[in-house]
Each structure stands twice: as C-alpha cells, then as structure tokens.
Amino acid sequence: xxxxxxxxRYLITVTxxxxxxxxxQNMNHEYMSWYRQDPGLGLRQIYxxxxxxxxxxxxxxxxxxxxxxxxxxxxxxxxxPSPNQTSLYFCASSLRGRGSDGxxxxxxxxxxxV
Amino acid sequence: xEDVEQSLFLSVREGDSSVINCTYTDxxxxxxxxxxQEPGAGLQLLTYIFSNMDMKQDQRLTVLLNKKDKHxxxxxxxxxxxxxxxxxCAESITNFGNEKLTFGTGTRLTIIP
Numbered sequence: 688x689x690x691x692x693x694x695x696r697y698l699i700t701v702t703x704x705x706x707x708x709x710x711x712q713n714m715n716h717e718y719m720s721w722y723r724q725d726p727g728l729g730l731r732q733i734y735x736x737x738x739x740x741x742x743x744x745x746x747x748x749x750x751x752x753x754x755x756x757x758x759x760x761x762x763x764x765x766x767x768p769s770p771n772q773t774s775l776y777f778c779a780s781s782l783r784g785r786g787s788d789g790x791x792x793x794x795x796x797x798x799x800x801v
Numbered sequence: 802x803e804d805v806e807q808s809l810f811l812s813v814r815e816g817d818s819s820v821i822n823c824t825y826t827d828x829x830x831x832x833x834x835x836x837x838q839e840p841g842a843g844l845q846l847l848t849y850i851f852s853n854m855d856m857k858q859d860q861r862l863t864v865l866l867n868k869k870d871k872h873x874x875x876x877x878x879x880x881x882x883x884x885x886x887x888x889x890c891a892e893s894i895t896n897f898g899n900e901k902l903t904f905g906t907g908t909r910l911t912i913i914p
Contacts, residue, residue, distance in 0.1 A: 691843075722904075729805070729889065730844075730904040745901070777843055784900045792836075792843035 689714045693778050693793035700768055700800055708763045708796045710778030716791075718784030719761040720745070721753065723774040724795075730777065736761055737784060768800045805905035807890055812911045819877040821908045823890030826871060830892040831900070833866060835875045838887045838907070847875070847888075877910075885912050 691712045700706050712719065720735040722745075732745030736755040750772055752764040761780075765772060776796045782788040804826045813819040825833070830852050836844040850857045850864045850873075857864045863876040877884055890905040 720902075727809070727906055729906040730891075730902075732901060732903075735901070779844075789846050789849065790902065792845070794841075794843045 689791070691778055691780050691791050691793040693776075693796050695796060696794065697797050698799070700798070702769055702800055703767050706765050706768060706798075708765075708776060708778075708798070710761045710763065710793060711759050712761075712778075712780040712791070713759065714780060714782070714791065715758065716780035716782050717758070718781040718788075719755070720779045720781075720784075720790075721751070721761070721763050722777045722779065723747065724777060725774050733763070733776075735784075768798075770800045772798065773800050774798060805890055805892055805903050807888075807905040807908045809906060810909050810911070812913055813880050814913045815880060815882060817880055819875075819880045819884065819910055821875045821877075821888050821890075821910065823873040823875075823905055824871055825873065825890070825892045825903075827892060827894050827903075828868075828871065830894055832893045833864075833873050834889075834891040834893070834902070835862075835864065835873075836889040836891060836904075838889065840886075844889060880910075880912055882912050882914070885910060 694709045717738045721733040722730040724730045731747045734753040736742045778793040779790045781790045807823045834849040835847045861878045865874045887907040889907045891902045
C-alpha cells in the first residue's frame with residue numbers, strides 16, 4: 688500500500704531532550720515536507736526537500752533540523768525541544784512537488800513538550 | 802504575500818448541501834486544493850482545481866473558483882454523517898522551483914441529524 692509512515696504517533700518529552708520523528712514513504716517520491724498544525728493557524732511548513740541531500744527552510748524552521756540521506760526517509764530532528772514546539776506534526780510527500788501530482792500525508796505525530 | 806482564510810465552523814443538516822468557502826491572496830497560485838482531515842487522521846486530498854479553471858465536479862463535490870475575487874468554494878451535495886471532518890483549503894505557489902502549499906485554518910464541518 689502506498690503510504691507515508693510517521694513514528695511515533697504520540698510523544699511526550701521534557702524540555703531540552705533531543706528527539707527525532709521519523710518519516711518514510713514507499714512511493715519513490717522526490718519531494719518531502721514537514722508541517723506543524725496548531726489550532727487556528729492551519730498547517731505551516733517547517734522544512735522541505737526536493738530530493739536526496741537537497742533541503743530548504745519553510746515558514747517556521749526555527750528549532751528544527753532535517754536530513755535527506757535516502758529518498759524514502761525524511762526525519763525531523765528537535766535538538767533541544769521547548770514547550771512552544773508542542774504541536775501536531777505531519778510529513779507529506781509528492782512525486783515531484785508539483786500541484787498536479789498531489790500530496791500524500793502521514794497520519795501525524797502529536798508531540799507534547801513539558 | 803500568501804494568506805488563505807476560511808471560517809472555522811459550519812453546521813449543516815444531514816441531506817442538505819454544505820458550502821465551505823475560502824479566500825486567498827496570492828494571484829500567482831497554480832493549483833488550489835481541498836483536503837479533508839478526519840479525527841486522529843492525516844490529511845486526505847479530496848480534489849484540486851487548476852487556476853485557469855472555473856469549476857470542477859467530482860461526484861458529490863463541486864469546486865468553484867472565482868479568480869478575480871480570489872475565492873474558492875467546495876460544495877458537498879447530500880451531506881452525510883461521514884462528511885464530518887475539518888476541511889482545509891490550500892494554494893500552491895511555485896517559487897524558485899519549490900511548489901509550496903499554504904493552508905487555511907480549516908473549517909470544521911458538523912452534521913446535524
């Protein structure tokens with residue numbers, strides 16, 4: 688089944704403890720992206736990647752890192768999480784990041800930083 | 802700049818039509834999308850419309866685009882309880898080869914039995 692898989696689904700952590708949220712897609716998509724969803728704000732793009740070893744900042748990149756060493760994986764790294772990073776996170780992928788390709792979203796990771 | 806706006810809530814009686822509205826500001830949008838998010842789930846692409854189209858119909862879904870007013874709407878005919886969800890409007894803009902999606906705040910659709 689074609690899908691985007693995120694892990695974990697739920698995570699509670701303490702301020703300052705490094706964490707990684709994994710994202711993997713099995714569709715050979717070139718384009719991958721991370722979003723965070725907050726009430727009243729919709730989804731905001733954190734980082735995106737056009738292909739392996741090509742990443743760039745979205746609208747809200749502060750406090751996040753990403754890497755794209757392989758085409759299928761695009762992990763989101765929080766080196767020193769803070770409470771304002773408590774949010775619902777979505778990974779998405781697209782064949783080439785073009786509108787006509789559409790985007791496939793993962794099921795989300797709900798992160799709580801205390 | 803990019804800004805996509807939607808009303809936060811809509812309640813509709815089962816069997817009636819639902820109309821969810823969205824306005825956007827960037828006239829260079831290439832595609833406009835409607836996504837559906839059910840509780841505890843990710844976003845599911847419902848439909849999209851290319852910016853040079855006025856209307857697109859897909860079974861119970863009708864998308865209308867008024868490019869002059871930068872207004873997009875999604876009409877769901879014969880609304881069912883399974884249509885309860887949050888609906889996100891999104892526009893895509895190509896900037897230096899990156900096609901970025903900008904989402905609205907989402908409209909929570911509630912079906913009244």
